[in-house]
Amino acid sequence: MKKFLALLSCAVLMAATAVGCGSQNEKITVVSREDGSGTRSAFSELMGVVKDDKDNTTDTAEVTNSTSVMLTTVAGNKAAIGYVSLGSLNDTVKAVKVDGVEATAENVKAGKYAVSRPFNIVTGKDLTPLAQDFISYILSTDGQAVVDEKGYISITQGETYKASGQTGTLTIAGSTSVAPLMEVLADKYMALNSGVKIEIQQSGSSAGITSAVEGVCQIGMASRELKDSETAKGVTATKIAMDGIAVIVNKDNSCSELTSDQIRKIYTGETTQWSDLK
Incomplete structure (x- = not known):
């Protein structure tokens, strides 16, 4: 009898563990970024949500227009799932492992965490000396050290930056994911060049690229690769x-790991209940 009860307890425990995510009868609240978001574009491509050039994100998804709103939305809804820039991640939400790999800068750099994308700046042909100097700072050892310090992944080993004495105003617009890093870089640069004022406008990757094309800003920010139609x-x-x-996911969600296929099915609307994720 004792052996039977022990086996029964074990079976119950295994069954409870198998549920793995959320509440057994709770519907998943899918939270996505808006059309034109570089984060949405990259996420949808990487997770297989895009097929034949069509983004198949479920029509029932709640759409947020910035990184901060995404974080607030998921933090306030126990049934929610979303996605944000790794560098913008904070302790108000919980990041799940994807395909068994933790979302860290070290794992991205090592090529282990596959859900990654570039941060790009977008420029036209006629750069002002100020814009060119700021870009030189970003790509210098000093600028790239800021990239690493803020939890992103540096991509180059440039020369040491020397203050240039530039003056004037520089306007930068685009991705809300790139913006937090750009704000720190701008502050560091302005501290070295006191005659410079840098204005950063958060408008989304596509809008930032358009602003650079139209000359509304000197530098655009994009958290995705440019399309051929844009470089043209x-x-x-x-x-x-x-x-x-x-x-x-919400911090109260028991889910700690998902596969790429599970994420794809959630975002295309094939999987709608947390209890289906076993």
């Missing part, structure tokens, strides 16, 4: 960092 308009992309995309 005379702008080029320069990679300044790599970033992982963390798949996030």
Whole structure:
């Protein structure tokens, strides 16, 4: 009898563990970024949500228009799942492992965590001396040290930056994922060049690229690769960092790991209940 009860207890424990994610009867709240978001574009491509050039994100997804709103939305909903820039991840939400790999800068750099994308700056042909000097700072050993310090992945080993004495105003616009890193880089640069003012506008990757094309800003920010149709308009992309995309759930969700296929099915609407993730 004791042996039977022990086996029964073990079976119950295994069954409870098998559920793995969320509440057994709770519907998944899918949270996505808006059209034009570089993070959405990269995430959808990497997770197989895009097929035949069509983003098949479920129509029932809640759409957020910035990284900060995404974090707030998932933090406030126990049934929610979303995704954010790894460098913007904070302790208000929980990042799950993807295909058994933890979302860390070290794992992105080592090629183990596959959900990653570039951070690009977008420029036209006629760069001002100020814009060129700021880019030189970003790609210098000093700028790339800031990239690593803020939890992103540096991509180059440039020369040491020396203050240039530039003056004037520089306007930068685009990705809300790149913006937090750009704000730190801008502050560091302005501290070295006191006559410079850098204005950063968060408008999404596609809008930032368009602003660079139209000359509304000197530098655009994009958290994805440029499309051929965009480079055909005379702008080029320069990679300044790599970033992982963390798949996030509410801190009260028991889910700690998902496969790429499970994530794809959640975002295409094939899987709608947390209890189906076993």
